[in-house]
Structures are given as structure tokens and as C-alpha cells.
Amino acid sequence: DAMVIQNPRYQVTQFGKPVTLSCSQTLNHNVMYWYQQKSSQAPKLLFHYYDKDFNNEADTPDNFQSRRPNTSFCFLDIRSPGLGDAAMYLCATSSDSYSNQPQHFGDGTRLSIL
Amino acid sequence: AQSVSQHNHHVILSEAASLELGCNYSYGGTVNLFWYVQYPGQHLQLLLKYFSGDPLVKGIKGFEAEFIKSKFSFNLRKPSVQWSDTAEYFCAVNAAGGYNKLIFGAGTRLAVHP
Numbered sequence: 481d482a483m484v485i486q487n488p489r490y491q492v493t494q495f496g497k498p499v500t501l502s503c504s505q506t507l508n509h510n511v512m513y514w515y516q517q518k519s520s521q522a523p524k525l526l527f528h529y530y531d532k533d534f535n536n537e538a539d540t541p542d543n544f545q546s547r548r549p550n551t552s553f554c555f556l557d558i559r560s561p562g563l564g565d566a567a568m569y570l571c572a573t574s575s576d577s578y579s580n581q582p583q584h585f586g587d588g589t590r591l592s593i594l
Numbered sequence: 595a596q597s598v599s600q601h602n603h604h605v606i607l608s609e610a611a612s613l614e615l616g617c618n619y620s621y622g623g624t625v626n627l628f629w630y631v632q633y634p635g636q637h638l639q640l641l642l643k644y645f646s647g648d649p650l651v652k653g654i655k656g657f658e659a660e661f662i663k664s665k666f667s668f669n670l671r672k673p674s675v676q677w678s679d680t681a682e683y684f685c686a687v688n689a690a691g692g693y694n695k696l697i698f699g700a701g702t703r704l705a706v707h708p
Contacts, residue, residue, distance in 0.1 A: 522698040
């Protein structure tokens with residue numbers, strides 16, 4: 481089945497130690513998104529790629545960066561994780577950027593900071 | 595700025611009870627509206643969506659939602675819930691004709707007891 485795959489499901493890192501979360505898709509969608517969801521809060525869009533064009537949300541901290549080396553893969557890099565970055569990170573895709581296109585989500589990666 | 599409010603954070607029902615989950619949004623223009631569901635251990639998946647036309651939309655698994663423009667609401671309903679409906683439900687909105695950037699509510703956890 482075509483899908484959005486996030487690895488790992490659970491990630492533990494140390495305070496200040498860089499960490500990378502990965503997302504891959506078999507849907508061949510043009511757009512890939514990264515959301516942050518803290519406990520009991522709404523998923524919050526961090527940034528998205530339309531093809532190779534990177535679009536950062538205005539309030540996304542500089543500590544968060546992303547890479548999309550090809551259509552299938554997208555990475556979320558947290559350069560110096562703080563305790564406040566502990567959250568579920570969701571990757572999603574859509575076929576294009578039009579607002580009427582549904583987004584398809586992965587299972588998420590739960591990040592813990594020691 | 596757009597925002598989405600889900601009034602009920604936790605709902606507990608018995609099987610066969612009727613369900614209504616509230617969703618209100620704040621946005622000055624035309625919107626697209628979505629309900630996503632996340633079953634335990636699974637990814638977010640689209641339950642139903644409203645773009646235009648008939649304000650009563652039907653989704654998968656017997657769910658429906660009604661868009662009431664004057665109330666800025668998009669409440670989710672099901673006449674008779676089942677144990678398998680136990681999940682977290684998220685309301686989301688984006689700007690119609692705009693970019694595909696979803697604004698989510700904080701979610702409602704539904705527990706259905708046999």
C-alpha cells in the first residue's frame with residue numbers, strides 16, 4: 481500500500497545533541513509537511529516542501545531545519561534539542577499545494593529529550 | 595489569524611449512544627473544513643471534508659458533519675457509536691483557494707464502552 485513512513489517511531493536524545501527524524505513516501509506527492517504536536521495540543525505546522533521549494537512557518541524556531549534530497553524522502557533536523565522540543569513529530573504529504581487536497585499522514589515519531 | 599476550537603477534550607459514551615463533537619473556527623474568509631481521526635497506534639486519517647455545496651457532508655464509517663456558516667461551526671455527528679470508534683478526533687481548517695496549510699484543533703479523545 482502506498483503510504484507515508486516515519487522512522488523511528490520513538491527517538492530519545494540528550495539535551496543539546498542533534499537529532500534527525502526521517503519521513504519517506506510512496507505516494508509520489510509533490511508536497512511534504514512537518515508538524516509538531518505537543519501533549520494534548522493541536523498539531524502545528526513547522527514547514528513544508530513543495531517539490532524542492534522550502535517554506536518555513538514564521539514562528540518555527542531556527543533550531544529546526546529540514547532537507548528533502550528527493551521526492552520520496554524528507555528529514556527534520558533539530559540542531560540543539562531542548563526539553564521543550566519533546567513532542568510527537570508528524571510527517572504528511574499531499575499531491576499538490578491546493579487547499580482542497582487532503583493530507584496523508586505518517587504514524588509519527590515521538591521524541592523524548594533526556 | 596486562523597484558529598480552531600474543539601470544546602470537548604474527552605468524551606465517554608456507551609455503545610449505541612449518539613455522538614456530537616463540537617468544532618468552531620475563526621477565520622474571516624471562505625474555508626475548507628476537515629475532520630481527521632486517529633485510532634490508537636495509527637496515523638491520522640481523513641474522516642470527511644467540506645469544500646462547498648451541501649453543508650451536510652457524509653464521511654466514512656457512518657460519520658457526518660454539518661457546516662453552519664453563521665456559527666462558524668463544523669460539528670461531527672454519528673447516530674450510534676461503536677466500540678471501534680474509540681479514537682482521537684481532530685477538526686482542521688484551511689483557507690479555500692489558498693495554500694494547503696492546515697490549522698488543527700487540539701483534538702477530542704472519544705472512549706466508547708461496550
